[in-house]
Amino acid sequence: MVADGVGQSHETDDRVKVVVIDEDERHTLRTDPGRTLRDVLLDADCSPYATVTRRLNCGGRGFCATCGVRVQKGPAAEHWHDRLADRFGYPRLSCQIVVEEPMTVSLVDKRVWGGRKHGDDEGVGEGACDDESTG
Numbered sequence: 001m002v003a004d005g006v007g008q009s010h011e012t013d014d015r016v017k018v019v020v021i022d023e024d025e026r027h028t029l030r031t032d033p034g035r036t037l038r039d040v041l042l043d044a045d046c047s048p049y050a051t052v053t054r055r056l057n058c059g060g061r062g063f064c065a066t067c068g069v070r071v072q073k074g075p076a077a078e079h080w081h082d083r084l085a086d087r088f089g090y091p092r093l094s095c096q097i098v099v100e101e102p103m104t105v106s107l108v109d110k111r112v113w114g115g116r117k118h119g120d121d122e123g124v125g126e127g128a129c130d131d132e133s134t135g
């Protein structure tokens with residue numbers, strides 16, 4: 001709570017806004033700062049993975065390069081892979097991006113390892129993003 005100087009107090013929301021673009025859909029998530037983008041996306045059912053790599057990945061250690069997203073607006077790249085990806089226009093590793101400031105990211109269509117699920121598609125990939133809070 002924060003007093004506004006006229007005797008009123010307001011709830012403060014220190015959570016960080018993350019806008020996720022998934023094809024033609026746009027979702028707004030809010031999360032506590034300091035979490036990896038990968039975890040924020042997974043908690044909101046906005047998986048950065050394809051069907052197979054959702055289960056077969058390095059668990060966020062920065063080794064498998066399967067958690068890529070396109071960062072439209074966000075922090076500068078720090079991880080070596082991210083710096084190269086940023087430089088050459090490839091997706092950045094969501095597991096190596098810590099959410100500390102508002103950002104906008106686009107999910108990448110990953111057909112090589114199985115497509116992500118959209119709407120009522122059967123049996124492939126993950127569901128659509130859940131807007132709002134992710135923890």
Ligand code: FES
Nearest residue numbers: 060062064065095
């Ligand atoms: S989860 Fe393996 S590189 Fe991000």
